[in-house]
Amino acid sequence: MAAAEIRRARADATRNREQLLAAATRLFAAAGAEPSMRAIANAAGVGIATLYRHFPTREALVDAVYRDQVSRLTAGAGELLAQLDPPAALRRWMDLFGEWIATKNGMLDTLLAMVESGEIAHAHTRAELLGAIDELLEAGRASGGLRADVTAEDIAAALIGIFTVAGPPGHEALAARLLDLLLDGLRPCACGRPEPAR
Template sequence: MGTQEPAVRPLRADAARNREKLLQAATEVFAEHGTEGSLEEIARRAGVGVGTLYRHFPTRACLVEQVYRHSVDEVCAAAPRLLEQLDPFEALSTWVDGFVGYVSRKKGMASALREALGPESEAVFADVHERLENAAAMLLGAAQEAGMARNDAEPLDILRSVSGMCMAAAASHDPERTRRVLALILDGLRYGAPAGAESTRTDSLAAV
């Protein structure tokens, strides 16, 4: 099941901090240079020695997988937090914007994992996909229950449309177009929503 480190016992506080700093630094370096980015540069940005990096992540494949999972952890953890802070549709919109960032950061990681792990990589991708779909379902369900999103939309619709948009954006190198398309996707989720329909009926009656 991938190269995930065995959960033997919790890390000491200083070791846990170093691991977190290494994951954050690796996320930056991989986003800038792909998964072949310098391990020495990752250690330098994290403020630790290369030996510390290898103690936490014995191979590049292990580091790539953990960066991949760490990015997913952050995206999924944001869902309930946003629902506590914002109205349901604003929470969904903010999460989708964060998901766009996640898709752009994982540049090359999927292919690197497939190459390093072979068939075992499919278990990693299946787990990640399930977690992301559950997070999207939590947010979309709340927006639908509040009448802020159309009832026929499904979590997978969001993941696929945003992922496709990101791939097209990477090819076009046009961030402004990306923002416009994302706005269209979100408007599409609102179109036909019960609350929006009620607002439209009220406005129409007021105009008579």
């Protein structure tokens, strides 16, 4: 096979994989139950054989989507800080976190089984996400835009609570309002009272 053909085949394979990840992410976020592998292949515009060539099992696909989303969240903190002031970056990151939670809805059964079997290290994912929140909080503290007494664990717990209440489809406006209220509570107190010590 000529070098040009090899490059074209690799480019096609990369494009197909990206299309499959994007389609699976969309379907997982929109679905109440896990979509079929065939539905994912159709949504990506590829044949079922192409899907199985890239992801031989449902677990392999779920793992790839999960890791892709976590990677986007962790890298997203720095990218957002390069574009926005820290409070705005944190607020946008909260939206990304909500999208990640929504994606898990359509792959929950498989994901839980994988966490239980040890195929996905939940503790490692948690550490990565807390690290991203810490990066945002540190920038906010340095700029004076966010309170100094709030921890990444505080933010994570609040986000899980918000998306438990307002995560299902049709509750986007409630989620946005609760996230705005959360961010307001993270701003330094301007009332002349000292912030509580930790």
